[in-house]
Amino acid sequence: xxxxxxxxxxxxxxxxxxxxxxxxxxxxxxxxxxxxxxxxxxxxxxxxxxxxxxxxxxxxxxxxxxxxxxxxxxxxxxxxxxxxxxxxxxxxxxxxxxxxxxxxxxxxxxxxxxxxxxxxxxxxxxxxxxxxxxxxxxxxxxxxxxxxxxxxxxxxxxxxxxxxxxxxxxxxxxxxxxxxxxxxxxxxxxxxxxxxxxxxxxxxxxxxxxxxxxxxxxxxxxxxxxxxxxxxxxxxxxxxxxxxxxxxxxxxxxxxxxxxxxxxxxxxxxxxxxxxxxxxxxxxxxxxxxxxxxxxxxxxxxxxxxxxxxxxxxxxxxxxxxxxxxxxxxxxxxx
Numbered sequence: 001x002x003x004x005x006x007x008x009x010x011x012x013x014x015x016x017x018x019x020x021x022x023x024x025x026x027x028x029x030x031x032x033x034x035x036x037x038x039x040x041x042x043x044x045x046x047x048x049x050x051x052x053x054x055x056x057x058x059x060x061x062x063x064x065x066x067x068x069x070x071x072x073x074x075x076x077x078x079x080x081x082x083x084x085x086x087x088x089x090x091x092x093x094x095x096x097x098x099x100x101x102x103x104x105x106x107x108x109x110x111x112x113x114x115x116x117x118x119x120x121x122x123x124x125x126x127x128x129x130x131x132x133x134x135x136x137x138x139x140x141x142x143x144x145x146x147x148x149x150x151x152x153x154x155x156x157x158x159x160x161x162x163x164x165x166x167x168x169x170x171x172x173x174x175x176x177x178x179x180x181x182x183x184x185x186x187x188x189x190x191x192x193x194x195x196x197x198x199x200x201x202x203x204x205x206x207x208x209x210x211x212x213x214x215x216x217x218x219x220x221x222x223x224x225x226x227x228x229x230x231x232x233x234x235x236x237x238x239x240x241x242x243x244x245x246x247x248x249x250x251x252x253x254x255x256x257x258x259x260x261x262x263x264x265x266x267x268x269x270x271x272x273x274x275x276x277x278x279x280x281x282x283x284x285x286x287x288x289x290x291x292x293x294x295x296x297x298x299x300x301x302x303x304x305x306x307x308x309x310x311x312x313x314x315x316x317x318x319x320x321x322x323x324x325x326x327x328x329x330x331x332x333x334x335x
Contacts, residue, residue: 003044012040023089026310038088063305064112064120066096066105071222072249073277074294075123078147081298082121086306091118100125100188100220106133119143119305128152128191143308145301149190155317157308159301161292163192166324167199170244170272170290173326175207177334179242179270183215183233185226185254187246193221196274200244221246226253234261234269241269242332248273248289255285255331270332286329293322 005023009016014033021029022037029037040046063086067075083093096112098105105125112120122144126133131154137144145157167184174182184200187193197216204211214236218229226245233240234257245251251273258269265271265285276291300320308315 003046005046008037008040008044008046011044012036027307041088059118059309060116061090061092062115062117063091063093064096064109064115064117065093066098066108066112066120066122066124068098068100068123068125068221070095070097072247072275073279074247074275074292075148077294078298078301081295082302085299085302089306098125102126102130109133109137113137113140113142117142118309119145121145121147121301121305123148124151125149125188125190126151127189128194143305143311145305145308147297147301149192150319151191157304157315157317157319159297159304159320160192160322161297161324162321163195164199164202166274166290166292167196167201167244168203169199169324169326170196170274171200171203172207173288173328173332174242174244174270174272175203175209177242177266177270177332179240179334180209181212181215181238181240182209182242182244183217183240185218185229185243185245185250186216187221187250188219193246196244196246215240218246218250221250223249223253223256226250227257228253230254230257231261234258234263239269243269243271245271245273248275248277248287251287251289251331252283255283255287259284266330266332266334270334272332276327283331285331288329288332289327291325291327293324296322 005016005019009019019037022034070076086093096108098108102125120142129152131151134154134156148160150158171182184197186197201211217233218225243254245254251271255265255271258265263269273287273289276289304318
């Protein structure tokens with residue numbers, strides 16, 4: 001027999017209106033009551049009649065999520081947090097992959113809009129000054145929250161990590177470990193990569209170390225780029241003794257190149273990544289990295305998007321910058 005909202009209300013001794021408000025994420029329900037209702041919803045495996053709800057609310061109860069890729073567990077963890085926040089309210093999250101291609105991203109976003117999603121969570125691959133797609137979403141009144149990557153020249157709802165702080169933190173960690181010739185394997189021309197590069201440069205300047213342009217290379221976020229770029233850097237004289245990598249996959253490729261060259265990680269070259277992806281502690285040399293708090297990012301983005309979907313009028317754009325944290329492992333354990 002299908003569970004009804006009335007069944008949940010009767011078992012908890014609350015009104016059907018209260019259950020309905022919790023399922024619609026209304027803010028006038030106290031946290032204790034909200035937790036009780038959501039617990040009971042899960043226990044009874046309540047499945048809302050979405051067709052009926054859609055007719056009444058004029059919503060599709062779908063959220064679009066457009067990502068550059070799913071190679072990195074960073075985005076997977078964000079997705080799981082978003083689904084965990086939205087599923088009890090009857091939402092389905094649709095994922096599309098742009099594969100770091102702006103044209104593909106534009107196509108995927110427009111397809112999401114044509115499917116009449118209630119809102120979009122976007123990790124954009126566009127250059128930081130290209131706001132044309134965001135303007136289009138705003139004109140169409142499609143609620144949108146940016147994650148991980150942000151833009152200049154347009155106020156948007158955004159949740160991500162302080163990328164400049166990441167670059168500063170990563171480089172200073174390598175300096176503290178005794179590295180003096182620090183390279184940076186950079187990412188693509190998006191805000192995350194540009195700000196991490198800025199943090200790297202700031203740290204070198206702060207500690208009076210040379211900022212050699214030959215030590216900055218790369219341009220993508222995958223392991224193959226990390227491998228090929230690191231092989232080239234190892235031919236420099238003098239070669240780097242520390243490497244800050246845009247992402248953990250880039251760091252994995254860099255580590256492979258260093259070990260193949262017969263060098264030791266970290267004694268000859270210390271390596272540090274970004275993202276704290278699952279299994280980075282299981283590498284041949286466990287990888288030091290920076291935790292970007294991806295699960296928290298996803299949860300915060302979901303909360304903002306749900307509030308935008310429920311809002312009766314436009315909300316002032318919010319920016320949430322999460323503080324990164326070093327995860328120190330063997331790949332930088334020089335001292």
